[in-house]
Amino acid sequence: MAVLEIRKYPDEVLKKKALPLETINGETQRLIDDMVETMYAAPGIGLAAPQVGVSKRIIVIDVSSREEQMPLIVLINPEIEEAGGFVDSEEGCLSIPEFYSSVRRAERVVVKGLDREGKPVRIEACDLLARALQHEIDHLDGVLFVDRLSTIKREFFKKRYLKRTVSATAGVSAGGKI
Numbered sequence: 466m467a468v469l470e471i472r473k474y475p476d477e478v479l480k481k482k483a484l485p486l487e488t489i490n491g492e493t494q495r496l497i498d499d500m501v502e503t504m505y506a507a508p509g510i511g512l513a514a515p516q517v518g519v520s521k522r523i524i525v526i527d528v529s530s531r532e533e534q535m536p537l538i539v540l541i542n543p544e545i546e547e548a549g550g551f552v553d554s555e556e557g558c559l560s561i562p563e564f565y566s567s568v569r570r571a572e573r574v575v576v577k578g579l580d581r582e583g584k585p586v587r588i589e590a591c592d593l594l595a596r597a598l599q600h601e602i603d604h605l606d607g608v609l610f611v612d613r614l615s616t617i618k619r620e621f622f623k624k625r626y627l628k629r630t631v632s633a634t635a636g637v638s639a640g641g642k643i
Contacts, residue, residue, distance in 0.1 A: 466502040469517040474561045474609065474626065483513070483520045483605040485542050489583045493523075497539055497581050500525045509559045511597045513604030516560050524601035528593050535594065540586070543578035543602055545571075554596060556610045564626055568613050570599050 472478055486493065496519060504512040504525055514523040526538040550572035557565040573591045576598050580586050590598055600610060611622050 466498045468506045469499050469503045471503065471507065471512075471516055471559050472518055474611075476560070478515050478518050478520060479560055479604070479609060480607045481515065481520055482607045483515050483522045486521050486523060489541065489579070489581070493541075494581065496521075497523065497525065501527075501537065501539075504559075507559050510593075511601045512559065513601045515604050515607075522605045524598075524605065526594070526597045526601060528597055531593055538588065538594075539581040540576065540578035540588075540598075541581070541583070543576050543598070543605070545574050545599070545602060546577050546587075547573075547575040548599075549573045556596070556600060558600070558610055560604075561609065561611065561626065564611070564622060566611070566614055566618060566622070568610050570596050570613075574598055576602070 496514065500512050500514065500517060500523065503517060504510075504527065510528050510530065511524065511526040514521045522542045524538075524540050524543060526540075527535070529535045529537075548571035551569055552572045553567045553569045555565050556568045572595060573589075574595045575587065575589050577585065577587045588598070603610070603613075611619055614622065
């Protein structure tokens with residue numbers, strides 16, 4: 466297993482709709498294992514394949530650190546079948562380090578997809594798991610959580626985040642400390 470590079474905003478792969486996975490093979494299994502390793506090393510509770518530069522519809526989620534008795538979830542070609550209720554809660558993203566904001570999402574979802582062996586699965590989730598599933602499926606559709614913010618909050622994010630990124634790059638290239 467290997468820890469992969471997590472792509473950061475504004476990397477173009479994060480804005481593309483991922484392609485459905487047609488075949489589950491050894492390469493798929495290695496990618497899943499590497500994604501799990503990368504998610505834990507980050508540390509995060511979810512990761513989508515586009516976040517590691519692979520435009521395929523694969524997500525991994527593990528909320529066991531916050532919700533007891535939850536196993537690791539691997540979903541291939543996941544789709545939200547049902548969603549209900551709404552709740553606002555703070556989110557962050559491994560592809561947008563050090564930025565958090567409140568996002569409105571469905572409180573409860575039903576998601577279908579395939580497990581890592583290609584068997585159909587259906588997950589009924591609420592609270593943190595529902596939020597994580599929606600967040601990661603958004604990644605597969607080229608949607609970041611900042612895309613769900615109000616226009617004003619999104620513009621504030623872009624100015625602040627890009628300014629920080631440019632400043633960090635300038636400081637490193639000039640040989641200075643930040």
